[in-house]
Amino acid sequence: MKIKSQRDFWSGLMFLLVGIAFAWGSTEYSFGSSARPGPGYFPFGLGVLLALLGALVLFKALTIESAGGDPIGSIAWKPLLLIVGAILMFGLALPKLGLVLTLPLLIFVSALAGDEFHWKDALLNSVILTIGSWVVFIWGLKLVIPVWPTFLVN
Amino acid sequence: MDLLSNLALGFHTALTVQNLLYCLGGALLGTLIGVLPGLGPVATIAMLLPSIYALDATPALIMLAGIYYGAQYGGSTTAILINVPGESSSVVTAIDGYQMARQGRAGAALAAAGLGSFFAGCVGTVIIAAFAPPLTELAFKFGPAEYFSLMVLGLIGAVVLASGSLIKAISMILLGLLLGQINTDVISGTPRFSFDIPELTDGIGFVVIAMGVFGFGEIIANLGQPAEHREVFTKDVKGLWPTKEDFKEAWPSVLRGTALGSILGVLPGGGALLASFASYTLEKKAVRNPRVPFGKGAIQGVAGPESANNAGAQTSFIPMLTLGIPPNAVMALMVGAMTIKGIQPGPQVMTSNPELFWGLIASMWVGNLMLIVLNLPLIGIWIKLLTVPYRFLFPAIVTFCCIGTYSLNNNAFDVYMTAAFAVVGYVFYKLSCEPAPLLLGFILGPMMEENLRRALLLSRGDWGTFFTRPLSAGLLVAALLLVVIVMLPSIKSKREEAFQEE
Numbered sequence: 194m195k196i197k198s199q200r201d202f203w204s205g206l207m208f209l210l211v212g213i214a215f216a217w218g219s220t221e222y223s224f225g226s227s228a229r230p231g232p233g234y235f236p237f238g239l240g241v242l243l244a245l246l247g248a249l250v251l252f253k254a255l256t257i258e259s260a261g262g263d264p265i266g267s268i269a270w271k272p273l274l275l276i277v278g279a280i281l282m283f284g285l286a287l288p289k290l291g292l293v294l295t296l297p298l299l300i301f302v303s304a305l306a307g308d309e310f311h312w313k314d315a316l317l318n319s320v321i322l323t324i325g326s327w328v329v330f331i332w333g334l335k336l337v338i339p340v341w342p343t344f345l346v347n
Numbered sequence: 348m349d350l351l352s353n354l355a356l357g358f359h360t361a362l363t364v365q366n367l368l369y370c371l372g373g374a375l376l377g378t379l380i381g382v383l384p385g386l387g388p389v390a391t392i393a394m395l396l397p398s399i400y401a402l403d404a405t406p407a408l409i410m411l412a413g414i415y416y417g418a419q420y421g422g423s424t425t426a427i428l429i430n431v432p433g434e435s436s437s438v439v440t441a442i443d444g445y446q447m448a449r450q451g452r453a454g455a456a457l458a459a460a461g462l463g464s465f466f467a468g469c470v471g472t473v474i475i476a477a478f479a480p481p482l483t484e485l486a487f488k489f490g491p492a493e494y495f496s497l498m499v500l501g502l503i504g505a506v507v508l509a510s511g512s513l514i515k516a517i518s519m520i521l522l523g524l525l526l527g528q529i530n531t532d533v534i535s536g537t538p539r540f541s542f543d544i545p546e547l548t549d550g551i552g553f554v555v556i557a558m559g560v561f562g563f564g565e566i567i568a569n570l571g572q573p574a575e576h577r578e579v580f581t582k583d584v585k586g587l588w589p590t591k592e593d594f595k596e597a598w599p600s601v602l603r604g605t606a607l608g609s610i611l612g613v614l615p616g617g618g619a620l621l622a623s624f625a626s627y628t629l630e631k632k633a634v635r636n637p638r639v640p641f642g643k644g645a646i647q648g649v650a651g652p653e654s655a656n657n658a659g660a661q662t663s664f665i666p667m668l669t670l671g672i673p674p675n676a677v678m679a680l681m682v683g684a685m686t687i688k689g690i691q692p693g694p695q696v697m698t699s700n701p702e703l704f705w706g707l708i709a710s711m712w713v714g715n716l717m718l719i720v721l722n723l724p725l726i727g728i729w730i731k732l733l734t735v736p737y738r739f740l741f742p743a744i745v746t747f748c749c750i751g752t753y754s755l756n757n758n759a760f761d762v763y764m765t766a767a768f769a770v771v772g773y774v775f776y777k778l779s780c781e782p783a784p785l786l787l788g789f790i791l792g793p794m795m796e797e798n799l800r801r802a803l804l805l806s807r808g809d810w811g812t813f814f815t816r817p818l819s820a821g822l823l824v825a826a827l828l829l830v831v832i833v834m835l836p837s838i839k840s841k842r843e844e845a846f847q848e849e
Contacts, residue, residue, distance in 0.1 A: 201512070204778040208518045215525045215540070222537055230806030231533035232539055235796040236525060243521040249515050269571025272359050273773055276567050276745065277766050283749045284762030292750075299749060300742045306570050308736045317738055322746050336397070336754045 198263040201254035208247025216240030275306035291341045296323040360706030371408035377417020388418040392680045393557035397754040404688035405703045409710040423460045439627045457591035460653040467605040467654035468715035471661025482669040486694035491801035494706030496822035504825040523785035527792020546760045559765040560782045562748045564772020600651035606660030622659035623652040677782045679790040
């Protein structure tokens with residue numbers, strides 16, 4: 194069988210699998226009855242409904258012709274990995290390194306994800322954004338965020 | 348006159364120095380993000396949510412509302428000047444507005460858009476003030492069954508606006524509803540789908556989803572595309588004021604657009620976007636022999652849709668304020684903001700927090716006035732901002748989103764969750780699944796479940812309760828009608844046509 198629409202095929206599959214997963218997961222909780230619905234009642238119904246719709250999207254993707262096969266296109270691995278990596282690193286580093294070291298790191302790594310990367314631009318951006326963030330979030334909004342690295346404070 | 352004394356209370360609240368400043372700040376920020384493509388009000392309000400912990404409820408909501416209608420103004424500025432609609436609702440404005448700008452009539456186009464929006468905003472504010480109280484009365488008659496049916500109608504209404512396939516949009520709603528099920532069951536206290544992770548038993552924060560999917564997901568998608576070439580052909584806008592002829596042609600369009608927008612804004616899921624598309628179609632029908640043909644720089648094509656989208660933006664506050672049911676993603680975030688401040692959104696807000704309710708309404712009018720005063724002289728500065736290269740802009744967005752998510756609970760777990768939803772957001776983008784219905788479903792999920800289960804308890808398990816209670820049945824019929832209308836072949840092709848103009 195030939196896939197007529199790539200995007201719909203994969204989204205249909207996604208809906209189908211997520212729907213089944215939720216419906217299956219909700220069997221762990223008491224279903225109750227319609228008169229006394231338990232915690233599993235609503236998610237089970239939703240999961241089944243989503244799986245059905247997913248199957249419908251999948252079916253359409255395999256039968257109905259679409260323009261040029263509706264390809265997904267190439268995946269932008271570089272920005273995807275760098276941005277997600279930068280966010281994860283921010284979460285890991287902030288409690289230990291504080292705002293003053295974490296932000297420049299975050300800005301450098303995420304700037305690498307762009308088409309053009311210039312050391313000077315990234316440096317300028319880090320300085321402006323780190324000071325700006327301090328002014329807005331720490332000084333202005335008084336958020337409780339570690340500012341200095343732990344090894345400097347102790 | 349109740350209306351007058353209520354409005355007096357509202358203006359009394361809105362005109363304090365503090366609230367005026369927050370209104371101004373919100374309107375300015377909204378205009379700024381409206382001008383910047385790729386940074387919408389949803390992502391901005393999501394970013395700002397953590398910061399409103401420090402504010403009182405009234406100034407916080409006034410600021411968020413300012414961002415929302417400010418964004419509608421700002422979006423049209425770039426649509427007219429450089430053919431890049433900053434907001435989805437100003438897509439239509441770009442058609443004729445950009446043509447006017449190319450003929451050197453940018454000033455006239457901008458003024459028509461600004462003045463039209465101001466007029467529409469004033470009318471919208473009066474409509475909210477006049478219709479909110481009777482609607483609230485009605486809302487008190489709502490039982491769980493009616494609320495459930497109303498939410499079904501609201502979600503279906505949201506689907507009409509998604510640009511892609513109808514089934515996929517409904518699936519996205521269901522996906523959102525399911526994500527909303529990751530929490531502790533309210534009635535039995537059972538933690539659900541938490542995989543024994545303590546942070547998950549409180550549910551996923553909707554800020555996490557909004558920032559991950561809308562903020563980061565869009566950045567990744569933008570960076571994945573080849574750098575776009577923006578052509579700014581005018582550095583300064585000359586000849587700000589429209590001619591007498593322009594005025595004569597524009598004002599009927601403004602009236603029509605305002606009327607249409609006010610009505611469509613109230614419908615759940617309707618809102619500003621649909622209003623601007625509908626108004627453009629109406630203008631094409633209503634103006635028989637335009638001096639300048641549509642698509643070639645007709646001022647009616649700017650004035651009508653701009654008034655419509657601003658009126659719609661204004662009146663879409665009605666379902667949020669009276670029923671606590673958000674008609675679009677921005678309103679969903681406003682509901683979230685109210686909950687953060689400990690206010691249960693719904694019909695009781697008007698009586699329990701009258702200052703908040705009427706102050707917010709009055710501040711909308713004040714905000715609109717500020718916007719018109721601000722925008723016309725500021726246009727030059729907004730254009731300069733557009734020359735900030737994206738390579739400076741996106742690390743800034745990443746930074747603010749990261750700090751915002753961390754400060755939600757002051758721990759890194761939310762940051763990791765946001766990273767996961769960034770990947771999910773990119774997957775949605777690649778599979779052309781619109782994420783807005785998902786966010787709405789996510790917000791409404793727990794409310795829907797509670798009302799469904801309470802309705803079933805009351806009816807002793809009889810699903811017929813949703814069809815035998817007249818109000819509930821009416822709402823469900825309306826939802827069904829919406830689906831049928833969208834499925835009808837002629838409208839379906841029109842809807843696709845309208846979205847293809849993007």
